[in-house]
Amino acid sequence: METITQHDILIIGGGAAGLRAALAAVETNPKLSIALISKVYPIRSHTVSAEGGVAGVINPEDSLEAHAYDTIKGSNYLADQDAVELFVKKAPLEIIQIENWGCPWSRTKEGKIATRNFGGMSKPRTAYAADKTGFYLLHSLFERSLKYKQITRYDEWFVTKILTCENQATGIIAIQQRTGQIFAFSAKAIILATGGAGYLYQFTTNSNIKTGDGMALALQAGVALKDMEFIQFHPTGLARTGILITEAARSEGGYLLNKNNDRFLKNYAPKTMEMSPRDLVSQAIISEIKAGRGIETPYGQCVHLDLRHLGESLIKEKLPLVREVAKTYQGVDPVYDLIPVRPVAHYFMGGIDVDLKTATPLKGLFSAGETACLSIHGANRLGSNSLAECLVFGNIAGKTTAKFVDTQPQNPTLDQTQLKKESDRLAKLRSVSGPERVAPLKKDLGEMMEQAAGLIRDKKNLEIGLTKLTKLKQRYQKIGLSDHEEIFNTEFLAYLELSNLLDVAETILISALAREESRGAHFRTDFPKQNNRQFHHHHLITRAPDGLKISLKPVTITKWPLP
Amino acid sequence: MATTLKITFKIKRYKKTADEKFLKAPYFENFKLEVDKNTTVLEALKKLKALEDGSLTFRSACEMGMCGSCGMIVNGKPVLACSIYCHDVIKKDKTITIEPLQNMPIIKDLVTDIDDPLNKMRSVMPYWDQKSKTNNEPKKACPQTPKEKARIDEATGCIKCMLCYSACPVYGQDKNFIGPGAGTLAYRYEADSRGINSTEKQQRLDKITSEENGIWGCSFVGDCSSVCPKQVDPAKALQLLKIKGSIHAAIKPLKKIFTCTSLNSSLPINNPTASWWLQNKTTLGYFLRELSAIGITLWAIFYVLNLSFPPLFTNLQSLTNFIFWFGFISALGHSISWFWVGLKITTPPSPSKSFLFLKFTGLISGWILISYLLISNLYGKF
Numbered sequence: 054m055e056t057i058t059q060h061d062i063l064i065i066g067g068g069a070a071g072l073r074a075a076l077a078a079v080e081t082n083p084k085l086s087i088a089l090i091s092k093v094y095p096i097r098s099h100t101v102s103a104e105g106g107v108a109g110v111i112n113p114e115d116s117l118e119a120h121a122y123d124t125i126k127g128s129n130y131l132a133d134q135d136a137v138e139l140f141v142k143k144a145p146l147e148i149i150q151i152e153n154w155g156c157p158w159s160r161t162k163e164g165k166i167a168t169r170n171f172g173g174m175s176k177p178r179t180a181y182a183a184d185k186t187g188f189y190l191l192h193s194l195f196e197r198s199l200k201y202k203q204i205t206r207y208d209e210w211f212v213t214k215i216l217t218c219e220n221q222a223t224g225i226i227a228i229q230q231r232t233g234q235i236f237a238f239s240a241k242a243i244i245l246a247t248g249g250a251g252y253l254y255q256f257t258t259n260s261n262i263k264t265g266d267g268m269a270l271a272l273q274a275g276v277a278l279k280d281m282e283f284i285q286f287h288p289t290g291l292a293r294t295g296i297l298i299t300e301a302a303r304s305e306g307g308y309l310l311n312k313n314n315d316r317f318l319k320n321y322a323p324k325t326m327e328m329s330p331r332d333l334v335s336q337a338i339i340s341e342i343k344a345g346r347g348i349e350t351p352y353g354q355c356v357h358l359d360l361r362h363l364g365e366s367l368i369k370e371k372l373p374l375v376r377e378v379a380k381t382y383q384g385v386d387p388v389y390d391l392i393p394v395r396p397v398a399h400y401f402m403g404g405i406d407v408d409l410k411t412a413t414p415l416k417g418l419f420s421a422g423e424t425a426c427l428s429i430h431g432a433n434r435l436g437s438n439s440l441a442e443c444l445v446f447g448n449i450a451g452k453t454t455a456k457f458v459d460t461q462p463q464n465p466t467l468d469q470t471q472l473k474k475e476s477d478r479l480a481k482l483r484s485v486s487g488p489e490r491v492a493p494l495k496k497d498l499g500e501m502m503e504q505a506a507g508l509i510r511d512k513k514n515l516e517i518g519l520t521k522l523t524k525l526k527q528r529y530q531k532i533g534l535s536d537h538e539e540i541f542n543t544e545f546l547a548y549l550e551l552s553n554l555l556d557v558a559e560t561i562l563i564s565a566l567a568r569e570e571s572r573g574a575h576f577r578t579d580f581p582k583q584n585n586r587q588f589h590h591h592h593l594i595t596r597a598p599d600g601l602k603i604s605l606k607p608v609t610i611t612k613w614p615l616p
Numbered sequence: 617m618a619t620t621l622k623i624t625f626k627i628k629r630y631k632k633t634a635d636e637k638f639l640k641a642p643y644f645e646n647f648k649l650e651v652d653k654n655t656t657v658l659e660a661l662k663k664l665k666a667l668e669d670g671s672l673t674f675r676s677a678c679e680m681g682m683c684g685s686c687g688m689i690v691n692g693k694p695v696l697a698c699s700i701y702c703h704d705v706i707k708k709d710k711t712i713t714i715e716p717l718q719n720m721p722i723i724k725d726l727v728t729d730i731d732d733p734l735n736k737m738r739s740v741m742p743y744w745d746q747k748s749k750t751n752n753e754p755k756k757a758c759p760q761t762p763k764e765k766a767r768i769d770e771a772t773g774c775i776k777c778m779l780c781y782s783a784c785p786v787y788g789q790d791k792n793f794i795g796p797g798a799g800t801l802a803y804r805y806e807a808d809s810r811g812i813n814s815t816e817k818q819q820r821l822d823k824i825t826s827e828e829n830g831i832w833g834c835s836f837v838g839d840c841s842s843v844c845p846k847q848v849d850p851a852k853a854l855q856l857l858k859i860k861g862s863i864h865a866a867i868k869p870l871k872k873i874f875t876c877t878s879l880n881s882s883l884p885i886n887n888p889t890a891s892w893w894l895q896n897k898t899t900l901g902y903f904l905r906e907l908s909a910i911g912i913t914l915w916a917i918f919y920v921l922n923l924s925f926p927p928l929f930t931n932l933q934s935l936t937n938f939i940f941w942f943g944f945i946s947a948l949g950h951s952i953s954w955f956w957v958g959l960k961i962t963t964p965p966s967p968s969k970s971f972l973f974l975k976f977t978g979l980i981s982g983w984i985l986i987s988y989l990l991i992s993n994l995y996g997k998f
């Protein structure tokens with residue numbers, strides 16, 4: 054690790070947020086040298102799986118006020134309202150910017166960008182590209198990024214540590230997967246855009262790359278994580294695999310049916326029915342199942358999603374991917390069959406605590422996308438707000454860092470002892486031996502999280518979860534690797550990722566235990582009511598020498614007081 | 617209860633040490649695994665990695681056929697491992713053979729190096745900048761009707777999984793060929809109703825119509841389209857691109873004649889001087905080329921008029937002779953200056969010398985043939 058690679062800005066993560074940040078930075082100041090580091094090729098990032106759309110006020114009959122209000126109401130008043138106002142103002146500009154770069158948005162007959170309804174949104178304001186919005190968006194951003202020579206891509210490089218010096222982030226350590234070599238990077242600014250940690254759960258829409266690396270890295274670097282207890286469970290995951298059936302299926306007119314073929318949501322939300330916010334729909338499904346009105350399948354209790362009345366041509370035009378995945382992965386054709394679905398872990402509302410400019414308290418460290426928490430989603434995200442968030446705050450992160458590096462005369466020097474310590478640590482971990490294996494441990498962790506911090510929680514189960522976690526951590530120490538090669542050692546990476554998952558799991562359990570109320574995605578059977586008097590605040594979690602420490606942060610209110 | 621089958625997976629393994637020395641040539645290793653009918657090939661690999669051999673290496677991410685990570689060759693066919701089921705591809709002897717993608721270097725086991733295809737995709741400049749009149753004009757969405765969008769619906773579906781590169785026999789032979797994926801991407805930006813006025817459009821067409829690294833290598837085998845998991849039809853995109861490319865190549869010289877401003881990129885576009893052709897040898901070459909074209913035109917008009925009955929100038933033998941030689945020399949001069957100018961062009965894309973020479977000989981033979989036909993028509997065979 055003799056040579057240290059220097060760049061002005063390091064962007065960790067090549068999803069929507071990371072790519073948008075890179076483009077914003079290079080267009081703000083074309084003289085900058087920017088590194089885009091990602092553990093998979095950017096086009097493989099999990100943004101590719103997003104289906105439904107991107108929210109933004111682009112219709113004349115819609116208003117920014119309405120979008121802001123819907124978001125805040127959906128968040129159970131836990132969103133910071135200054136952040137939401139900024140967000141709704143910028144979101145439409147982003148949709149147009151991406152259009153200008155070539156994104157093939159679905160269109161109305163007149164050629165305007167088409168919008169659809171989405172849960173919790175009072176107007177149709179979700180722009181979409183069929184039901185593969187994330188895919189089209191990610192590829193448009195990626196193709197655009199190919200224009201700029203200033204952006205150096207480090208594809209399949211895995212970041213293991215953020216280096217710090219005197220309360221400033223100075224660089225990172227990363228493993229080049231292709232060679233297995235360890236490299237140090239120094240930079241004036243670092244942006245973490247590493248996505249969520251949904252892989253923590255056993256039944257999830259998230260792929261094996263969503264392991265909360267950025268959150269764990271930030272936590273280790275001394276930065277706080279915010280609102281980690283809020284994890285969104287999407288109501289409609291395919292029963293067997295957890296692959297997402299987008300909310301667009303319901304917004305195009307799909308019904309949710311119980312065993313008796315009843316649209317059961319009439320008993321929970323008669324006004325908004327299937328288009329209610331996700332926390333509500335998911336909890337309604339669980340209640341139905343508990344009441345014995347679920348459908349028995351080999352994969353557990355489910356409910357049915359009915360799209361048959363929509364007709365083949367609509368499904369073909371607007372929901373092609375739903376049909377494709379339902380056929381391939383569940384063996385049902387939505388044109389003729391009911392789709393068995395059940396709630397599935399999906400999205401992290403919480404994340405790295407950042408301000409409106411995406412800066413963390415650690416100088417030189419910024420964060421955007423799912424891994425960051427401003428917060429605009431509060432206790433429950435409205436569908437299609439998160440891709441918009443990636444774009445809006447990715448852009449802001451890029452611009453902010455481009456300006457920030459101007460104030461830094463030169464790259465900071467790296468602390469050699471930290472460098473040495475990290476490379477020694479990695480060298481040691483590479484050759485660990487022991488009786489435990491990575492995959493079964495991950496499976497046990499996933500099951501523990503489903504039980505302790507799933508859709509329905511209580512004190513007892515959370516505490517059991519914490520005890521189990523301690524045991525899992527002990528077992529982690531006994532893991533042995535069977536691959537000792539340097540080149541493309543995926544087992545070694547999974548081992549490092551598992552450590553990050555364990556760290557993130559602990560923050561979730563602790564925050565969930567501390568929030569003795571039910572709010573949005575956080576539902577406690579022992580405290581089923583929302584308690585604004587005691588709990589209308591964010592939870593911050595930081596690392597202290599004696600374990601994790603929890604502290605409170607007030608929610609910013611501007612125009613919309615608590616009802 | 618789902619029925620299970622015990623399947624033998626024959627997996628190609630390959631490892632090299634960090635100092636790039638081969639440990640072994642690729643070899644096959646057999647694994648046995650009980651799988652039910654809901655197990656995809658990728659899930660089977662994951663199980664093998666978890667239970668049998670942690671060093672078994674492959675890429676995966678989305679597990680829903682969207683990210684393009686898990687391309688590999690299963691029973692001889694390039695596929696996305698997450699999108700096919702073991703029970704559907706099993707051979708009679710209850711085996712499934714799994715190999716890495718072809719036509720690209722192997723990094724380890726089933727992981728291949730896709731950088732070359734990806735760089736080819738970059739080389740077609742998959743982006744554009746609309747020329748806007750003023751900079752501070754607020755950004756507007758460019759209208760596009762569903763019908764206009766439908767033209768690019770197939771091509772935009774490409775997930776860059778590179779299966780088509782593995783299947784393409786031409787790319788296998790000649791790594792200079794731009795390949796199906798990059799061709800599709802070029803077509804996607806060419807056929808889009810937006811981005812019409814972008815500067816990249818011309819450069820992209822120039823690039824893909826130049827002989828090296830261009831589209832002409834495609835011999836329409838069509839394997840790319842048959843393996844594409846997203847029904848993108850890269851073969852079709854390439855053929856459509858060939859048509860676009862030919863039109864572009866044909867129109868370009870005409871455009872140059874009519875807009876003398878674009879004759880040479882070194883010319884000050886808004887301020888062409890009267891003696892622009894004396895600027896350097898290349899501009900002189902252009903000048904001679906266009907001048908000789910005028911000679912040819914006169915020659916052609918003269919002959920066309922003379923073809924009428926009765927011929928116009930039959931009694932003016934000497935004039936006919938003169939015009940014939942004038943025309944013939946113009947034609948020769950035009951061909952030579954064409955060739956010469958072609959050699960001088962250094963701005964990308966510079967066509968290769970062999971390509972230019974081929975064009976040159978073609979042109980000369982063409983002229984001689986036409987002259988012969990016309991002369992024999994006028995004076996009878998000699």
Ligand SMILES: Cc1cc2nc3c(=O)[nH]c(=O)nc-3n(C[C@H](O)[C@H](O)[C@H](O)COP(=O)(O)OP(=O)(O)OC[C@H]3O[C@@H](n4cnc5c(N)ncnc54)[C@H](O)[C@@H]3O)c2cc1C
Nearest residue numbers: 066067068069070092100105106212248422423437439440
């Ligand atoms: C199935 C599904 C459907 C969805 N649908 C919608 C929708 O319709 N609308 C909507 O608004 N939102 C949707 N979402 C949410 C949305 O897709 C995500 O919030 C968003 O894509 C996150 O983008 P990101 O850029 O923050 O992270 P990601 O796209 O997850 O990218 C993370 C990047 O970080 C890199 N990385 C991570 N760790 C490391 C490391 N240690 N070293 C180096 N690189 C690293 C990865 O390689 C990757 O490039 C959906 C999510 C899922 C899972």
Ligand code: SF4
Nearest residue numbers: 774775777778780844
């Ligand atoms: S054209 Fe098809 S096979 Fe080729 S990279 Fe794109 S999606 Fe894959």
Ligand code: FES
Nearest residue numbers: 677678679684698
């Ligand atoms: S894992 Fe993403 S395409 Fe197969």
